[in-house]
Amino acid sequence: MIFWKLFYTFCKIGIFNFGGGYAMIALIQNEMVEKQAWMTTQEFTDIVAVSQMTPGPIGINVATYAGYTAVVNAGYDAWWGVLGAFLASFSVILLPFLFLLILFRFLLKHKDNKDLNNIFSSLRIAILGLIAAAALLLATPDNFGSFSESPVRFGVSIAIFLIVFLLSLKKKASPILLILLSGVVGGIVYGFC
Amino acid sequence: MAGYLELFWSFFKIGSFTLGGGFAMIPLMEKELVQKKQWLSKEEFLDILSLSQAMPGIFAVNMATCIGYRLRKITGATVSVLGNILMPILTIILLAMFFQYFRDNTIISHIFMGIRPCVVALIAAPVFTLAKNAGLCWQNCWIPLLSAALIWLFGVSPITIILIAGVGGFLYGRIKDRKEAEI
Numbered sequence: 378m379i380f381w382k383l384f385y386t387f388c389k390i391g392i393f394n395f396g397g398g399y400a401m402i403a404l405i406q407n408e409m410v411e412k413q414a415w416m417t418t419q420e421f422t423d424i425v426a427v428s429q430m431t432p433g434p435i436g437i438n439v440a441t442y443a444g445y446t447a448v449v450n451a452g453y454d455a456w457w458g459v460l461g462a463f464l465a466s467f468s469v470i471l472l473p474f475l476f477l478l479i480l481f482r483f484l485l486k487h488k489d490n491k492d493l494n495n496i497f498s499s500l501r502i503a504i505l506g507l508i509a510a511a512a513l514l515l516a517t518p519d520n521f522g523s524f525s526e527s528p529v530r531f532g533v534s535i536a537i538f539l540i541v542f543l544l545s546l547k548k549k550a551s552p553i554l555l556i557l558l559s560g561v562v563g564g565i566v567y568g569f570c
Numbered sequence: 571m572a573g574y575l576e577l578f579w580s581f582f583k584i585g586s587f588t589l590g591g592g593f594a595m596i597p598l599m600e601k602e603l604v605q606k607k608q609w610l611s612k613e614e615f616l617d618i619l620s621l622s623q624a625m626p627g628i629f630a631v632n633m634a635t636c637i638g639y640r641l642r643k644i645t646g647a648t649v650s651v652l653g654n655i656l657m658p659i660l661t662i663i664l665l666a667m668f669f670q671y672f673r674d675n676t677i678i679s680h681i682f683m684g685i686r687p688c689v690v691a692l693i694a695a696p697v698f699t700l701a702k703n704a705g706l707c708w709q710n711c712w713i714p715l716l717s718a719a720l721i722w723l724f725g726v727s728p729i730t731i732i733l734i735a736g737v738g739g740f741l742y743g744r745i746k747d748r749k750e751a752e753i
Binding site for chain 1: 585586587588589590591592593595617618620621623624625626627628629630631632635636639640644647651654655657658659661662663665666667669670673676677680681682683684685686687688689690691692693694695696697698699700701703704705706710713714715716717718721722725727728729731732734735736738739740742743744747
């Protein structure tokens with residue numbers, strides 16, 4: 378049953394989520410798109426776009442939206458989708474929440490523990506690979522178009538990718554602004570040619 | 571003493587009015603909880619901040635959990651987390667229902683065709699911005715390269731990578747300590 382699987386999957390994503398929102402995007406992408414095939418690459422990319430533009434932690438937003446989409450794609454109607462949305466966001470916070478409540482005092486006292494610090498510094502490095510893999514897995518013809526089918530769309534996609542990449546790397550441009558501008562470019566370019 | 575309703579309201583404001591993810595909430599949290607309400611000292615706030623970053627889970631939710639617990643135990647943690655995520659969840663649900671019906675609209679589909687490559691770039695860029703903070707250098711750059719290749723080309727689960735990296739970091743630290751002790 379999808380609800381049970383959704384609960385289990387998001388519990389797992391929650392407790393293995395180290396290193397912020399982008400690492401979590403990598404985990405959700407892998408579980409939802411690659412493993413369970415609950416949604417397409419395109420749908421997932423759209424979810425990330427919307428999640429970055431609305432208020433709140435990106436992890437919560439992506440989990441909520443992915444929960445909704447997975448249930449609706451499984452053939453249920455929108456209200457079951459709403460249940461899936463709540464279930465996914467509940468599950469994703471459940472284990473870290475319990476973990477922190479139980480260990481709060483202990484962790485605060487031992488936050489300079491050598492073993493813990495070694496584990497976390499190693500995780501921080503490995504997570505770079507996780508995020509890179511998520512970006513590579515999302516760089517598909519679904520998202521960029523293909524050169525043989527439509528050279529124009531492919532060219533525009535590559536241009537948007539490079540410009541956004543450079544602007545966010547060098548100028549630390551706001552992701553919301555970049556998404557809005559890319560949307561405007563898409564609307565104009567594809568609307569008129 | 572922080573009342574439950576007050577706690578809920580503070581985190582509701584923090585969760586509802588910050589665009590740009592959890593880390594964008596830090597200044598707002600500090601202003602509301604440390605300066606305005608004076609529920610925590612600056613040092614306590616910074617301790618909880620570094621703990622929330624290191625522990626598994628969503629950073630902003632971890633902050634709400636720890637601060638809520640520190641002020642009013644389990645009920646405090648629960649109302650703080652609920653306050654923090656309520657508005658974001660409702661916003662997403664409304665948008666999800668909206669887009670379900672308008673996804674096939676020509677204009678919206680054109681807009682999203684422009685947005686998708688942008689999203690991929692926004693996921694690729696943090697790999698490089700986070701690299702400096704993570705302490706990436708020539709000696710350890712094989713770790714992210716190998717992890718990315720295993721996930722991308724061989725379908726290895728990111729969770730497996732996290733487990734191996736965690737155990738690896740632990741063992742590496744222990745072995746380094748022992749070697750230093752011998753010298």
